Amino acid sequence: MKASVSYRLFNGLNITFLSLLSLICILPLVHVLALSFSNNSSAAAGLVKLWPVGFTTDAYRFILSKPAFLDSIVVTLQRVGLGTVVNLLLTLLVAYPLSKESSDFRFRTLYAWIFVFTILFNGGLIPWYMTIKWTGIMDTIWALILPGAVPVFNIILLLNFFRGLPKELDESASIDGGGHWTILWKIYVPLSTPALATITLFTIVWHWNSWFDGLILMKVPEHFPLSTYMQTILVHIDLTSMSGKDFEVLKDVSDRTAKASQIFLGALPIILAYPFLQRYFVKGIVLGSVKG
Amino acid sequence: MKKTKIMSLGLASAIMLVSVLTGCSSKNDGNAKPNENASPAANSEAPTANEPANEPANASTPPADPLGKYDPPITVSVIRPYDENVKFVEGESATDNLWTRKYEEGLGIKVNYDWTLQAPIDQYYQKLNVAIASNDLADIMVVSSGQLKQLAEAGQIADLTDVYQNYASDFTKKIFTDDGGLALNSATFGGKLLGLPRLGSDIDEVPLLWIRKDWLKKLNLPDPKTMADVDKIAEAFATQDPDGNGKADTSGLGLSKDLNGGFPGFEGYLNGYHAYYNTWLKDASGQLVNSNIQPEMKTALAALQKLYANKAIDKEFGTKDGGKAAEAVTNGKLGMYYGAMWTPIWPIQDGRNLDKTMEWEPFALPSADGQPTKGQVPFDVPSNQYYVVKKNAEHPEAALKMMNFYYDSNYIKGEKADTAKYDGIETFKYVILAGAPTTENLDVYKKAKTLFEANDVESMKNAKEGQLPIVAKYLEGDEKSWGYYKVFGPDGSYKVIEQMLNQNLFMRSEYFGPPTPTMGEKSSTLDTLLKETFTKIIMGAASIDEFDKFVENWKQLGGDQITKEVNEWAASR
Numbered sequence: 001m002k003a004s005v006s007y008r009l010f011n012g013l014n015i016t017f018l019s020l021l022s023l024i025c026i027l028p029l030v031h032v033l034a035l036s037f038s039n040n041s042s043a044a045a046g047l048v049k050l051w052p053v054g055f056t057t058d059a060y061r062f063i064l065s066k067p068a069f070l071d072s073i074v075v076t077l078q079r080v081g082l083g084t085v086v087n088l089l090l091t092l093l094v095a096y097p098l099s100k101e102s103s104d105f106r107f108r109t110l111y112a113w114i115f116v117f118t119i120l121f122n123g124g125l126i127p128w129y130m131t132i133k134w135t136g137i138m139d140t141i142w143a144l145i146l147p148g149a150v151p152v153f154n155i156i157l158l159l160n161f162f163r164g165l166p167k168e169l170d171e172s173a174s175i176d177g178g179g180h181w182t183i184l185w186k187i188y189v190p191l192s193t194p195a196l197a198t199i200t201l202f203t204i205v206w207h208w209n210s211w212f213d214g215l216i217l218m219k220v221p222e223h224f225p226l227s228t229y230m231q232t233i234l235v236h237i238d239l240t241s242m243s244g245k246d247f248e249v250l251k252d253v254s255d256r257t258a259k260a261s262q263i264f265l266g267a268l269p270i271i272l273a274y275p276f277l278q279r280y281f282v283k284g285i286v287l288g289s290v291k292g
Numbered sequence: 293m294k295k296t297k298i299m300s301l302g303l304a305s306a307i308m309l310v311s312v313l314t315g316c317s318s319k320n321d322g323n324a325k326p327n328e329n330a331s332p333a334a335n336s337e338a339p340t341a342n343e344p345a346n347e348p349a350n351a352s353t354p355p356a357d358p359l360g361k362y363d364p365p366i367t368v369s370v371i372r373p374y375d376e377n378v379k380f381v382e383g384e385s386a387t388d389n390l391w392t393r394k395y396e397e398g399l400g401i402k403v404n405y406d407w408t409l410q411a412p413i414d415q416y417y418q419k420l421n422v423a424i425a426s427n428d429l430a431d432i433m434v435v436s437s438g439q440l441k442q443l444a445e446a447g448q449i450a451d452l453t454d455v456y457q458n459y460a461s462d463f464t465k466k467i468f469t470d471d472g473g474l475a476l477n478s479a480t481f482g483g484k485l486l487g488l489p490r491l492g493s494d495i496d497e498v499p500l501l502w503i504r505k506d507w508l509k510k511l512n513l514p515d516p517k518t519m520a521d522v523d524k525i526a527e528a529f530a531t532q533d534p535d536g537n538g539k540a541d542t543s544g545l546g547l548s549k550d551l552n553g554g555f556p557g558f559e560g561y562l563n564g565y566h567a568y569y570n571t572w573l574k575d576a577s578g579q580l581v582n583s584n585i586q587p588e589m590k591t592a593l594a595a596l597q598k599l600y601a602n603k604a605i606d607k608e609f610g611t612k613d614g615g616k617a618a619e620a621v622t623n624g625k626l627g628m629y630y631g632a633m634w635t636p637i638w639p640i641q642d643g644r645n646l647d648k649t650m651e652w653e654p655f656a657l658p659s660a661d662g663q664p665t666k667g668q669v670p671f672d673v674p675s676n677q678y679y680v681v682k683k684n685a686e687h688p689e690a691a692l693k694m695m696n697f698y699y700d701s702n703y704i705k706g707e708k709a710d711t712a713k714y715d716g717i718e719t720f721k722y723v724i725l726a727g728a729p730t731t732e733n734l735d736v737y738k739k740a741k742t743l744f745e746a747n748d749v750e751s752m753k754n755a756k757e758g759q760l761p762i763v764a765k766y767l768e769g770d771e772k773s774w775g776y777y778k779v780f781g782p783d784g785s786y787k788v789i790e791q792m793l794n795q796n797l798f799m800r801s802e803y804f805g806p807p808t809p810t811m812g813e814k815s816s817t818l819d820t821l822l823k824e825t826f827t828k829i830i831m832g833a834a835s836i837d838e839f840d841k842f843v844e845n846w847k848q849l850g851g852d853q854i855t856k857e858v859n860e861w862a863a864s865r
Contacts, residue, residue, distance in 0.1 A: 041645035046619035126425045133428060139407075216419055219407035220387055232411030233376060 029267075035260035036060070043256040059261040069262060071222050072229035075141070076208065079225050083145045083207045084200060087154070091199060095155045096184045099162035115152050132217060139219040147213065151206075154199045161195040162188060197280035201273075208270055226266050233259060356689075358461035358696040362400030368690050369406045369430035370724055371423065373416035378721045381713060386410060390714065391722035399697055401690055403724065406430040424448070431685040432694075432724065435487070437478070440678045441806055444481045450681040450688045453485040459692035463699045467491060467729050474804045479678055481806060487678035488695060491727035495734070495798060497632055498667040499560030500788050501658065502640075504627040505651040507534035519564045519660040522628075523595065526604035529627035544604035546629030547830075548617040551823055555614050555639065558596070559668055560630030563799070565592035565660045568668045570819075572803035572858060580802050580858050582851060584822055585843040591660075593839060596830045610827050618642075624650060630657075633733075633785035636778035644774050652778070654788045656797075666799040667792060679725050695725040703729070706756055718758065734793070736760065737786030744782045808857035814850030821845060 030050050035043050039054035047053050063069050094115070102108045122128070128147070137143045165188065173183050189196070214228030224232070374386055384390065387405045395401045406428075409416045417436050423429065424439060429448065443449045460468070468476050468491070475489035501516065503525065508515070511532050516522045526544030528534075535542055546556035552569050559569045567588035575581045583589070599605050606612070606620065618639035620626035624647055629635075633654075640652050657665040679695070681688045702720065720726065729735075736757045743752045743760070744767075752764040759780050766777035778784045792798065807815070825842040828834040 041622070041642050044619070044639065044642035045622035045646055046616075047623060125422060129422050129428075130426045133426065215409075215411075215415060216422055220385070220405070221408070221410045222385065232409070232415060 029264075032260045032263050036257055036264050038257055040255065040257050043260070056257075059257040060265075062258055063261050063265065068221060068229060069226075069265075072224050072226040075223060076226040078141055079144050080204055080207045082141065083148075084203045086145055086149050087151055087203045088196070088200060090150050091154050091158055092184065092189070094150065095158035095162055096180070096188065098155070099159045115150075115155065119152050129216060138217055139223060143217040144207075144210075144213055144225065148206075148210075151203065154202060158192070158195055158199060161192050165191055194280045197277055201277040201280070204273065205270060230262060230266055233262065356458040358459050358464070359399070359693060359700060361398070362687075362690075365396065365400040365402055366687055366690065367402040367404050368432055368685075368687060369404045371406050371420065371430040371433045372408055372724055373413055373434060374408055374410040375721065376410060376412060378410060379717055381717060389722045390719050391724070394701070395694060395697070395724075398701075399690075399693055401694065429682045431682050431687070432691050433680050433682070434490075434724075435678050435680050437676050437678065437807065438812070440479060440487045440680060441481075441812065443680060444486045444806075448683055449486050450683050450685055451484040451486060452488065452681060452688060452691070453483075455681075455689045455692055456485055456488075459689045459696070461696040461700065463704060464692070464696050467699070467727070470730060478804055478806055487680045488691065488725065489727075490677040490679065490725075491729070493728060493730045493732055493734075494669040494800070495730060495789060495793060496634075497554065498669050498789060498792065498798060499557055499563065499630045499657065500633060500667075500785060501560055501655040502629055502631055502635060502652050503655060504529070504534070505653040506649060507627045510534055510536075516655060516658045518658050519561075519595065522561070522564065522658055523599060523604070526599055526628055527602050530602070530604040534627060535624055542625050542627060543606045543620065544627055545599060546617055546620065546626050546631075547605055547609040548612055548614045549610050549827070550614065551826060553614060554632035555635050556617055556629035556631050558630065560657050561596065562589065562592045563657050563665050563667055565595065566663065566665070567592040568799055571668055571799065571801040574802050580855070580862050582846075582855060585846055585851070590836065590839045593826060593829050594836045595660075597832055597836060600830050601832055605830070610831060622646065633779055633789060636785065637775035640778070641772070641775035644771065648771065653783075654778075654785050656788050656791055664795065664797055666797045668799040670801075691725060695727070698723050698726055720758075733759075733780070734786055734790060737780050737784070737790065740780045741782045741787075803858050803861065805861045808854060808861065810850050810853040810857055814854065817849060818846060818851060821849065 027050070031048070034050055034052045035048050036059050037052035037055055037057065038048045039056050039058070042048055042053040097105055098108060098112050098115075100108060123131070132138055132143055132147060135146075137146060169187050169191075170183055173187055178186065209227055211225070211227035211231045214223075214225045215231065218224055218228070221229070221232070378386075380386065380389060386408045392403045395403050407419075409419055413436075416434075417439065420433070420435065420439060424443065427448065435443065440449075468489075471491075471494075475491055476485060479485060479487040479489050501522070503516070507529060508525070511528050511534055513525055513528060514521065516525055522545075529542055529544035531540070533540065533542070545561070547558060548556055551558050562569055565588050567586060568583035571583045572580050573583050573586070596605070606617075606626075609617070617626075617629075621629070621639045622643040624643060636652065640650070643650050657667050659665040679691055681691050702723075736759050739755065739757065740752065740760055740763055743749075743755075749764050749767055752760045752767070755761065759776055762773045762776040763780050766773040766781070780786060821842065825834070825838060829836060829838055
């Protein structure tokens, strides 16, 4: 019974602590949601806390009628769709050979180091920009996909996962006449669904959130992905230097509700996708294939 | 492997291409058609060699007609920003709109946007920095003063001295000389004009004192005449419960963590003590000195420190940016601030939407002694934007023509856009090379005043100045247009600015050249030092004697060097 007191005490504290922690994560989102449903003046006065003041759906109606917002969603969907497929394919194709022993694949270590090298060192912003410019993919969807097409970090994750798979599976497959393609697609891929799901999630979130490449590489606003578009509308106006006709923009400075609704709409798909992919995290990327 | 290979291949080809292309372009330049009259000037060592007198000598040179139409049409590439709130009508876009068509129809110039960005200007500059570093430039670009300097030093942009002489229209020349040539001077490097400043009005940025008039009446306080009045009002607003809710939740003087700025700023308060933020003054011996380290600044800071100690300034101002400070105006917790002429539009308008009894009035800056207070106006070209032309651009004069064309159609002809189609759309924001005469907004106020006195709301509604129809809306009862009324209306911001102009109460910097080398290097360090020290002093975390230490540090950390460079500049003029 003594143990049960301390057990309950620990449990109670644990639950309180974790609830507080999750509240800290959720409250900002609730605040943004409340802002997006409030009227503009109350929002500007800082009266809105966790519940809308002066409930209205004007902000959403305004956003949904805005072509730029919808355009950018289309670009982002393209980017996420194409980018995830390309990334996953290349990750698999690189991780498989690199997971082999040096006796099977002679320059394995050298190749692995070349990939790791690109994590540690890169050319910097300007060479990156020039490379993309001279390859002629500027201002196309490929400029957002190809430069990051080989995610080395994910490759290392998957490579380690592959190495955890028993070699006996390989051997039996090759005895039955299966080549490397068969082994990869028929044996490795089905066995590593949890790892692939995790990597897929990483990739989707990464593509969804990156904004800097969109800003630098796209020439017209119509080609911006959603996160870049958000970045261009959400940053504060610098009040320390403003002149001439600049004050015209002030009418819209207080448009906090519109901004809040766009943040919310922009985050919504990821918020919805997360719980469904979340359960694969539990199985984890480090889990092996052979159980019990 | 794959990635590395692609990268190295890309890099190698990039380098090769760069060298090949630069080689090509200089060769092209040699064979250039003779009518590119400005190209040689861009490369010439003696900038004044190509005087207008030489022009007619060159037979194939087209006559320098400021508005001459190109036939056949030419194409220029352009990189420019749009501000966040530009709207386009159905079927038009950033790259194809009313003004791109106007340029083509009126001047025979086809605008080909390399890229544009509709975003806060910092992001535009960031993106442009990458383009500049990669030498990925367009014929005409909008750049910041820092980028202008960088481009000038790298020799990436064309010398516009002769083009300006030959192609600027009379109106363009007039507005560039109206300010005594200050703006053009800031774009002149070693005698060469390398950029065209985007003119704006510096008097628009002068600080005014804004007070809740209804609180003044409620507490039976007089209008402020002296700085003592200002302090008294600030303390009364903080302690005597002007909003009548029984709680001590109001503050008297608005400040933000930035200290300076259009809302709220401390410049106006400093000016009352004849102290100025970040500008250059002439001392008794005729030397230029920095205003931040003058003894007047110490007096003004001591006064602010006292106000803070007496709880007249928000205890947490050091953590609040302008947007956060604005909440206090909107929810009726602030009674006074120093701010620019546009503050009625934001943030006061939001406050009035919630509480119509809120009455804000602008006042001219009170003074600590009998001397009238001069309001400081900024140091740079107000917009901080310059138009530059890429070196070896085929038609450098196209930039000038486009600028003439805008002034011509907007200020001389006063053309109005197709109003039905462009109702409520600010088409002037589509213009690539723009600018405004110093008194543009003031003139709007004068017109508003005349029409108001004549009770002529109809003409106000149809005026070509976009602000007037909004003022008219307020006169017809639209509360949401109060902000514009308070700026341009008969008792608005410009009433005070006009008074100040008549008495010549503006303090302009004595230095107006491009940033000196040490300025570029050290000014952000010095500004951080200044803001940290001043904030500490105001909040009482450091005694006022900390100011003397600040002066020492400022001098050592590059201030003395900057002062030296500034005086060398002054001596060379």
